[in-house]
Amino acid sequence: MSSIRAIFSLAVVILVASPLAAEEARDVPARQLPLPEAASSDLRAMIQSGSMATWNDHPATADEWKAWVDKGAERARAALPILREKMGVTFEAGRIAGVNIFTITPKEIAPENRDRVLIHFHGGGYVLNPGEAGTAEAIMMAGYGHVRVISVDYRMPPDFPYPAAMDDALAVYRGVLATNDASRIGVFGTSTGGGMTLALVLRARAENLPLPGAIAAGTPWSDLQKVGDSYFANDSVDNVLVRYEGWLGDAAKLYAAGHDMRDPYLSPIYGDYHGFPPTILASGTRDLFLSNTVRVHRKLREAGSTADLVVFEGLSHAQYLFSADMPEAKEYFRELSTFFTAHLKS
Amino acid sequence: MSSIRAIFSLAVVILVASPLAAEEARDVPARQLPLPEAASSDLRAMIQSGSMATWNDHPATADEWKAWVDKGAERARAALPILREKMGVTFEAGRIAGVNIFTITPKEIAPENRDRVLIHFHGGGYVLNPGEAGTAEAIMMAGYGHVRVISVDYRMPPDFPYPAAMDDALAVYRGVLATNDASRIGVFGTSTGGGMTLALVLRARAENLPLPGAIAAGTPWSDLQKVGDSYFANDSVDNVLVRYEGWLGDAAKLYAAGHDMRDPYLSPIYGDYHGFPPTILASGTRDLFLSNTVRVHRKLREAGSTADLVVFEGLSHAQYLFSADMPEAKEYFRELSTFFTAHLKS
Numbered sequence: 001m002s003s004i005r006a007i008f009s010l011a012v013v014i015l016v017a018s019p020l021a022a023e024e025a026r027d028v029p030a031r032q033l034p035l036p037e038a039a040s041s042d043l044r045a046m047i048q049s050g051s052m053a054t055w056n057d058h059p060a061t062a063d064e065w066k067a068w069v070d071k072g073a074e075r076a077r078a079a080l081p082i083l084r085e086k087m088g089v090t091f092e093a094g095r096i097a098g099v100n101i102f103t104i105t106p107k108e109i110a111p112e113n114r115d116r117v118l119i120h121f122h123g124g125g126y127v128l129n130p131g132e133a134g135t136a137e138a139i140m141m142a143g144y145g146h147v148r149v150i151s152v153d154y155r156m157p158p159d160f161p162y163p164a165a166m167d168d169a170l171a172v173y174r175g176v177l178a179t180n181d182a183s184r185i186g187v188f189g190t191s192t193g194g195g196m197t198l199a200l201v202l203r204a205r206a207e208n209l210p211l212p213g214a215i216a217a218g219t220p221w222s223d224l225q226k227v228g229d230s231y232f233a234n235d236s237v238d239n240v241l242v243r244y245e246g247w248l249g250d251a252a253k254l255y256a257a258g259h260d261m262r263d264p265y266l267s268p269i270y271g272d273y274h275g276f277p278p279t280i281l282a283s284g285t286r287d288l289f290l291s292n293t294v295r296v297h298r299k300l301r302e303a304g305s306t307a308d309l310v311v312f313e314g315l316s317h318a319q320y321l322f323s324a325d326m327p328e329a330k331e332y333f334r335e336l337s338t339f340f341t342a343h344l345k346s
Numbered sequence: 347m348s349s350i351r352a353i354f355s356l357a358v359v360i361l362v363a364s365p366l367a368a369e370e371a372r373d374v375p376a377r378q379l380p381l382p383e384a385a386s387s388d389l390r391a392m393i394q395s396g397s398m399a400t401w402n403d404h405p406a407t408a409d410e411w412k413a414w415v416d417k418g419a420e421r422a423r424a425a426l427p428i429l430r431e432k433m434g435v436t437f438e439a440g441r442i443a444g445v446n447i448f449t450i451t452p453k454e455i456a457p458e459n460r461d462r463v464l465i466h467f468h469g470g471g472y473v474l475n476p477g478e479a480g481t482a483e484a485i486m487m488a489g490y491g492h493v494r495v496i497s498v499d500y501r502m503p504p505d506f507p508y509p510a511a512m513d514d515a516l517a518v519y520r521g522v523l524a525t526n527d528a529s530r531i532g533v534f535g536t537s538t539g540g541g542m543t544l545a546l547v548l549r550a551r552a553e554n555l556p557l558p559g560a561i562a563a564g565t566p567w568s569d570l571q572k573v574g575d576s577y578f579a580n581d582s583v584d585n586v587l588v589r590y591e592g593w594l595g596d597a598a599k600l601y602a603a604g605h606d607m608r609d610p611y612l613s614p615i616y617g618d619y620h621g622f623p624p625t626i627l628a629s630g631t632r633d634l635f636l637s638n639t640v641r642v643h644r645k646l647r648e649a650g651s652t653a654d655l656v657v658f659e660g661l662s663h664a665q666y667l668f669s670a671d672m673p674e675a676k677e678y679f680r681e682l683s684t685f686f687t688a689h690l691k692s
């Protein structure tokens with residue numbers, strides 16, 4: 001008790017205080033969380049709609065996973081023609097180094113972006129959004145940022161667990177490097193795509209490749225284990241992922257397939273962040289991955305890297321991607337555009 | 347329901363989803379929040395000590411407030427000689443423009459800081475930490491940053507409600523401006539001190555004074571009302587302030603004394619952030635003021651200002667000030683030092 005009192009000796013400087021009995025876990029009572037008054041009305045409407053209907057699905061076999069993923073992908077694809085039209089982009093399927101990719105091209109490429117290209121890794125827990133279904137974020141980035149984007153359709157479990165996704169990510173990066181200066185290449189993605197963005201830099205560095213000029217990791221899945229305070233504090237506060245014990249934790253196991261989840265290529269929070277390119281990170285106050293995001297930000301800043309953090313009021317996991325028109329989406333893509341414009345060579 | 351479905355049309359792109367029934371408030375069940383594994387051991391020990399003993403005190407009269415404040419100030423003062431010794435600083439009481447101040451001088455002033463000065467506003471809900479008791483953050487800044495600091499002992503309720511504190515803040519700023527170039531003046535503070543830092547810039551601009559070269563607002567009390575999602579989401583998660591319904595909400599009323607709390611000089615979130623000097627903001631994932639912090643950060647970035655945000659894992663309100671030795675404290679003051687070094691004229 002005396003050491004705890006010693007640590008607290010300065011607490012009284014700010015607030016009148018003295019410690020109570022030691023507690024191994026903090027009891028937080030049940031509460032009703034009102035709609036966030038300071039969030040956009042679009043976001044409030046999303047929150048009002050309740051939790052994702054599928055958050056607690058638990059496909060049990062490879063076939064069940066595939067059926068579950070297919071159902072989601074079908075819905076996702078249905079929304080894309082309207083989104084491409086709205087964002088004013090064309091898209092084309094192709095291959096780089098044997099990996100399926102989509103090239104998204106805006107009608108107008110900004111003059112400073114003429115020689116730049118962004119590589120995109122989609123989100124979805126390493127299982128969702130195969131094929132075209134994974135291109136929404138790339139479409140919005142290309143449209144809002146007036147920049148070319150290559151979205152990588154990396155292989156996923158159940159057929160292709162780790163390291164297939166990262167092997168594909170690296171193969172595409174090598175392929176893009178063959179015809180582009182690294183300082184003009186940006187890499188970005190949200191959730192799993194954010195984690196892959198960080199892991200790609202770790203792998204590129206390990207293989208002595210030149211690093212991309214700048215990266216953006218939106219609410220990155222930086223720790224596949226349930227480590228990080230917001231996994232607990234924002235449990236059931238987040239209305240997208242809701243809880244680690246939903247499909248998310250199952251997806252972590254499916255992807256890791258017995259590999260150590262503390263391997264930095266699976267959980268990049270355990271990597272070394274010295275020498276990273278300029279990085280922007282984003283999250284929300286309700287995000288189950290708030291800690292996944294701020295822990296990476298702290299490591300980057302401690303390593304002396306340029307690292308920006310933005311946190312949206314009342315936002316759950318990756319929710320800035322859910323409607324291209326919501327203010328939080330526009331701000332997200334404006335932040336990324338500004339960041340890439342500032343840090344990529346033109 | 348159809349508009350909600352329309353907004354959700356893209357949700358399926360990222361995750362398999364469809365909305366459930368509308369909910370005006372989100373039910374969050376009771377939970378046990380474990381110690382944050384990724385926070386420092388110092389911080390975990392603080393969390394283990396439980397809530398501030400005084401968080402739910404409710405002084406009812408002016409005399410009760412004064413007795414409560416005195417008790418806290420006495421404890422705070424007792425810790426300061428050791429802190430000054432540890433940080434290698436001297437301190438001297440004085441007055442600027444009729445306002446009581448303390449000048450904190452480190453033994454070694456960094457060469458680039460020779461012509462710089464920082465103005466500090468202490469925290470404590472506009473009621474706590476009168477006199478020397480308010481100088482801990484200034485001492486740590488001076489010691490870790492190797493820079494001169496002037497800490498302002500502004501007047502407080504119950505005797506002096508709004509606008510006394512801001513009048514004193516502005517008077518000192520004017521006084522310091524008389525002998526220092528604004529571009530070499532930094533302003534900083536935590537909690538109430540962070541809110542005052544923001545309000546000072548708003549008032550200085552309104553009075554056509556040159557603005558400080560850079561500012562730091564640690565977890566600023568930017569909204570004195572209970573507006574901001576983390577007032578609800580981090581209710582009882584934060585172990586320092588714990589709840590708005592503790593002494594904090596009473597202090598807001600005592601200070602505002604009938605003034606509109608949406609006045610930007612009381613709640614600077616409602617101010618106009620165009621033309622602000624470079625600003626760094628800090629908070630923690632468990633901070634009751636996380637929303638107070640990120641809302642200001644969003645407004646600054648939307649206004650095109652340079653604004654950095656740092657968020658510490660598992661940290662409650664202002665907890666980085668509670669022990670000079672804890673890693674989160676060292677990181678906080680390193681962040682501020684780096685920021686002032688980068689943005690103040692040398």
